[in-house]
Amino acid sequence: MGTGEALRRCLKRGVSECWRISPSQHLPFFLAHSCSRDLPTLFRGHRISLPGRLLGSVVSSQCRTFSSAESAGTPEVPERDQIIDLALYPPNLIKNFSIIAHVDHGKSTLADRLLELTGTIRKGHGQPQYLDKLQVERERGITVKAQTVTMFYNYSKDRRKYLLNLIDTPGHVDFSYEVSRSLAACQGVLLLVDASQGVQAQTVANFYLAFEADLAIIPVINKIDQPTADPDRVKEQLKAIFDINPEEVILTSAKTGQGLEQVLPTVIDRIPSPKGDPGRPLRMLLLDSYYDEYKGVVCHVAVVDGTLKKGVKIASAATGQSYEVNDVGILHPELTPTSHLFTGQVGYVIAGMRSTKEARIGDTLHLSRTQVEPLPGFKPAKHMVFAGVYPADGSDFDALNHAIERLTCNDASVSVSKESSGALGMGFRCGFLGLLHMDVFHQRLEQEYGAQVISTTPTVPYVFEYVDGSKVTVQNPAALSSSPGKRIVKCWEPTVLATIITPSEYVGSLMTLCSERRGEQIEHSFIDGIPTIPFCLTFYRQRVMLKYKLPLREVVIDFYNELKSITSGYASFDYEESEMQISDLVKLDLLLNGEPVDALASIVHRAKAERVGRELCEKLKKILDRQLFEIAIQAAIGSKVVARESLSALRKNVLAKCYGGDVSRKRKLLEKQKEGKRRMKRVGSVDIPQEAFHSLLRSS
Numbered sequence: 001m002g003t004g005e006a007l008r009r010c011l012k013r014g015v016s017e018c019w020r021i022s023p024s025q026h027l028p029f030f031l032a033h034s035c036s037r038d039l040p041t042l043f044r045g046h047r048i049s050l051p052g053r054l055l056g057s058v059v060s061s062q063c064r065t066f067s068s069a070e071s072a073g074t075p076e077v078p079e080r081d082q083i084i085d086l087a088l089y090p091p092n093l094i095k096n097f098s099i100i101a102h103v104d105h106g107k108s109t110l111a112d113r114l115l116e117l118t119g120t121i122r123k124g125h126g127q128p129q130y131l132d133k134l135q136v137e138r139e140r141g142i143t144v145k146a147q148t149v150t151m152f153y154n155y156s157k158d159r160r161k162y163l164l165n166l167i168d169t170p171g172h173v174d175f176s177y178e179v180s181r182s183l184a185a186c187q188g189v190l191l192l193v194d195a196s197q198g199v200q201a202q203t204v205a206n207f208y209l210a211f212e213a214d215l216a217i218i219p220v221i222n223k224i225d226q227p228t229a230d231p232d233r234v235k236e237q238l239k240a241i242f243d244i245n246p247e248e249v250i251l252t253s254a255k256t257g258q259g260l261e262q263v264l265p266t267v268i269d270r271i272p273s274p275k276g277d278p279g280r281p282l283r284m285l286l287l288d289s290y291y292d293e294y295k296g297v298v299c300h301v302a303v304v305d306g307t308l309k310k311g312v313k314i315a316s317a318a319t320g321q322s323y324e325v326n327d328v329g330i331l332h333p334e335l336t337p338t339s340h341l342f343t344g345q346v347g348y349v350i351a352g353m354r355s356t357k358e359a360r361i362g363d364t365l366h367l368s369r370t371q372v373e374p375l376p377g378f379k380p381a382k383h384m385v386f387a388g389v390y391p392a393d394g395s396d397f398d399a400l401n402h403a404i405e406r407l408t409c410n411d412a413s414v415s416v417s418k419e420s421s422g423a424l425g426m427g428f429r430c431g432f433l434g435l436l437h438m439d440v441f442h443q444r445l446e447q448e449y450g451a452q453v454i455s456t457t458p459t460v461p462y463v464f465e466y467v468d469g470s471k472v473t474v475q476n477p478a479a480l481s482s483s484p485g486k487r488i489v490k491c492w493e494p495t496v497l498a499t500i501i502t503p504s505e506y507v508g509s510l511m512t513l514c515s516e517r518r519g520e521q522i523e524h525s526f527i528d529g530i531p532t533i534p535f536c537l538t539f540y541r542q543r544v545m546l547k548y549k550l551p552l553r554e555v556v557i558d559f560y561n562e563l564k565s566i567t568s569g570y571a572s573f574d575y576e577e578s579e580m581q582i583s584d585l586v587k588l589d590l591l592l593n594g595e596p597v598d599a600l601a602s603i604v605h606r607a608k609a610e611r612v613g614r615e616l617c618e619k620l621k622k623i624l625d626r627q628l629f630e631i632a633i634q635a636a637i638g639s640k641v642v643a644r645e646s647l648s649a650l651r652k653n654v655l656a657k658c659y660g661g662d663v664s665r666k667r668k669l670l671e672k673q674k675e676g677k678r679r680m681k682r683v684g685s686v687d688i689p690q691e692a693f694h695s696l697l698r699s700s
């Protein structure tokens, strides 16, 4: 019995039997080692990939290809017994490409089909969107993290075998940073468009990302199997907006497999090979990194020049630190050691880094004894939204601290600093790329680390200038102070350039929405051609592209949901960062019986302060429990109260025991109660239950 088969049986039967099955002296060692851990956790959702030093080369080569599908329900990867020799793939036989598209246009499904077509994963593995590995990605049906995979493809035209690196990217606007990073490792893209939805806002944004990076763009119209598919119309849109020749467009259905046979040949024909120089000293671009409990920090890299070999010492251009390369390989589709990576190839490196903070995304890695010119790298991620994250139970601060530390190791685009709030205790101020990113972060904290958190209302980074000329960037409204000596004289707020694509009948309501949100129109254009037969005009739904400059705050708070509800889900929306603009901003405090509640403070435009204040007071009134004294809920700008609600006191029936009796005695009791309440109101501090915070902050 082979060692792989032995392992397979071990998993099925439980660890105790492994000692009897294994013919290898290494295997019992590994199993004894793994017995101390929870076996299902060890193998959950992954093919087994075991450190060679534990198992020896025979076992590890088997284990790499062995799937835990039977034990954990993940798809099977074909067994590969041969070590892959990457030296057979010089740059002219390599193609690096990405799939980019609007949300849900079928990127991950197309990636699945290409993986099957090239035999990288087994056909009919029963698990759609193989590359969406995170639980949150599977539950929400979205891609959050870009995933790289290496495939091998025999091209019948020139009878040569090519190495193809495919990067599946997220579609949502919050994760466009992932897309731009992925594009740095590519020479071309498949621009996917849904045959019935046509060009959408993220199609436009992603096209320009690829266009500006000077990549070859292969247009693909997907989902042609749908009854509402209209590929000719989508071709017209592609021509009108991007000047794409309709004859270059590939028509596919990632669901039925129709047209897929054209995709990889077109990739090979149209996408240039990477341009690096194998003769020059090693230079690698660090694309991404994550922390694996058993392997340590795994870096995804693109080798630009030279060769990387297991065992060499590499150094980081950013920090100057050097590391010995313990393992190197490709993602095929899981980590597959190859001992070398050559010019133009994309793969992984494990080099004894202790934390992902040492693996700076965009850094250049090179041989430690050679000097090289660093690669351009990436712009650092820009945090658009900030929010406080507090443990739901104040005593869980340390556990939350640990969970956040671990999660940020695998999501370096979140910024974290400690803060404290009078109402919520000790917590963190986190910066996110957008609201969906924030939501995904919370969900991962809960699902992967069991942390229960309360998050404050998201805010955007404002800049304030004081009378003494000093400027501060405010990420936490509660931290903004304005005293006579520190009077605020000017403020700026971030803006975005938003692109909305919508059927024409919704344009009016969308323009109203944008002007309510303080937007300024930049462009209004039609993206469909007019039908030549006038009769058809009645039935023809023109699509319009609107461009608006909008304050980021207005976009962050519920804009997307409103846009979707106004247009019955037909409009799509994307934005990119624009400049800071001068604005008339004020800090809105929320007071309970005169005491400000710091976690509920916000920064708003002066014209909206009263309305926002009123809404907050009303919400709080509904959420708070009544107490034995009256509670005044006020919204105030400085000392000026702009909205007020009162929560009446619970009335204890002091007359209950006073059967019959004299009326003057009853009056006396009521007077006494009134006096007591007055005293309570003066001294009483209002208790806000954590759930109230939760519902208030969630709904605001």
Ligand SMILES: Nc1nc2c(ncn2[C@@H]2O[C@H](COP(=O)(O)OP(=O)(O)OP(=O)(O)O)[C@@H](O)[C@H]2O)c(=O)[nH]1
Binding pocket: 101, 102, 103, 104, 105, 106, 107, 108, 109, 110, 129, 141, 142, 143, 144, 169, 170, 171, 172, 222, 223, 224, 225, 226, 252, 253, 254, 255, 256
């Ligand atoms: N009818 C039909 N449905 C498809 C086709 N391709 C994908 N789908 C479906 O479209 C939905 C979205 O597909 P995904 O592959 O997750 O789309 P995506 O672009 O990766 O989505 P994000 O990662 O969230 O941006 C899924 O329900 C797929 O089954 C196709 O060719 N035809």
